[in-house]
Amino acid sequence: MGVKFKNVTKTYPGHRPAVQDLSLEVQTGELLVLIGPSGCGKTTSLRMINRLEEPTSGTIYVDGRDVCSYNPIELRRGIGYAIQQTGLLPHMTIEQNIELVPRLLKWDKKRRHERTRELLAMVDMDYDTFASRYPRQLSGGQQQRIGVLRALATDPPVILMDEPFGALDPLSREVLQTELKRLQSKLHKTIVFVTHDIDEAMRLGDRIAILRDGQLHQVGTPQELVQSPRDEFVAKFMGRLFAFPKTQTTVDLIRQFMQKGTRRIHQESPERGQIVQIDHLPLWCWLDRDGTLLGVSSEPPTGADQWARERWTDAQLAAVKDTDTPDVALKRLIDGNTEALPVINEGEQLVGVVTHRSALKALSNVGVGSEV
Numbered sequence: 042m043g044v045k046f047k048n049v050t051k052t053y054p055g056h057r058p059a060v061q062d063l064s065l066e067v068q069t070g071e072l073l074v075l076i077g078p079s080g081c082g083k084t085t086s087l088r089m090i091n092r093l094e095e096p097t098s099g100t101i102y103v104d105g106r107d108v109c110s111y112n113p114i115e116l117r118r119g120i121g122y123a124i125q126q127t128g129l130l131p132h133m134t135i136e137q138n139i140e141l142v143p144r145l146l147k148w149d150k151k152r153r154h155e156r157t158r159e160l161l162a163m164v165d166m167d168y169d170t171f172a173s174r175y176p177r178q179l180s181g182g183q184q185q186r187i188g189v190l191r192a193l194a195t196d197p198p199v200i201l202m203d204e205p206f207g208a209l210d211p212l213s214r215e216v217l218q219t220e221l222k223r224l225q226s227k228l229h230k231t232i233v234f235v236t237h238d239i240d241e242a243m244r245l246g247d248r249i250a251i252l253r254d255g256q257l258h259q260v261g262t263p264q265e266l267v268q269s270p271r272d273e274f275v276a277k278f279m280g281r282l283f284a285f286p287k288t289q290t291t292v293d294l295i296r297q298f299m300q301k302g303t304r305r306i307h308q309e310s311p312e313r314g315q316i317v318q319i320d321h322l323p324l325w326c327w328l329d330r331d332g333t334l335l336g337v338s339s340e341p342p343t344g345a346d347q348w349a350r351e352r353w354t355d356a357q358l359a360a361v362k363d364t365d366t367p368d369v370a371l372k373r374l375i376d377g378n379t380e381a382l383p384v385i386n387e388g389e390q391l392v393g394v395v396t397h398r399s400a401l402k403a404l405s406n407v408g409v410g411s412e413v
């Protein structure tokens with residue numbers, strides 16, 4: 042169930058086109074990021090998908106069907122929508138907020154209740170603690186989580202997100218991005234995600250579409266945009282991410298750009314060692330007492346079998362060496378569809394972490410360094 046724009050133009054009366062001749066296809070199960078300078082038409086493009094705006098000309102298809110052929114109310118009920126202002130209703134509890142669309146779709150009470158529990162569990166929020174609270178009794182990050190859960194409530198195949206994490210502090214933002222990535226790796230929704238933040242775009246996007254003055258300027262995977270920017274505009278746009286200090290000219294080895302990472306102890310055992318989570322990344326490492334990396338997991342290990350060998354990917358397969366080159370790291374990240382890799386030294390001890398972003402950053406410095 043993909044989304045397709047075909048020659049879509051939107052002109053508000055008396056203005057130049059907000060969106061101009063946009064043709065773009067979002068594949069089923071893909072997370073596509075719309076990004077570009079303020080006023081370039083991101084929100085307008087998004088809102089035309091669920092008919093909060095109508096195109097002046099051109100056609101938008103959802104699941105191969107022209108959106109104008111749907112009843113707009115039904116269309117909106119079938120498409121998740123999460124926005125920066127969360128849209129949570131202040132006089133309703135968290136449970137009532139999450140249940141809004143299921144109620145409209147006349148789900149019975151038992152089914153609604155089970156779904157709300159399931160959704161809260163997906164973001165590690167305890168039902169008994171949070172369901173009966175009001176939005177103002179939640180932190181900004183928790184409110185945004187509920188906004189996202191509400192968009193997921195009826196399990197719609199298509200979800201629109203308009204700067205859902207835009208109002209959060211950098212740390213909460215990173216945590217929610219990680220959560221969204223984790224959810225998406227299981228749910229495979231078709232997501233159109235608007236952001237201002239190139240960092241967020243690189244972390245989340247399977248592909249990124251850069252809009253400029255209402256037009257599609259370039260679309261590609263993060264790697265394609267970094268390595269083959271269409272022009273100076275894209276290079277500079279991506280370059281914001283890659284503002285290296287001038288003294289640093291080339292990056293040859295992973296150890297030159299990896300992050301050391303903060304380790305948070307997840308589990309500890311005198312016989313078995315430690316399980317640590319690195320930064321807020323979906324990366325759990327099992328270390329022995331000397332810091333040697335024994336296993337890696339992208340899921341938080343839980344339950345009685347968390348130390349079981351088969352739960353863990355072997356360190357040799359899941360880690361890179363600090364003497365490897367950035368392209369080795371990027372290839373492993375892309376092939377494994379993982380967000381981060383642990384880095385080991387000659388003695389197989391954990392010494393750092395490489396993320397998608399840092400590998401791209403290192404490569405861009407080597408490859409298109411003079412252009413950005």
Ligand SMILES: Nc1ncnc2c1ncn2[C@@H]1O[C@H](COP(=O)(O)OP(=O)(O)OP(=O)(O)O)[C@@H](O)[C@H]1O
Nearest residue numbers: 053056059077078079080081082083084085086237
């Ligand atoms: N209801 C409206 N009436 C007139 N012009 C509008 C309306 N809504 C948006 N516009 C104009 O359309 C253009 C695109 O706006 P849009 O909100 O889609 O941009 P955006 O890329 O999402 O911007 P931002 O990043 O600042 O949120 C802007 O020039 C804006 O002023």
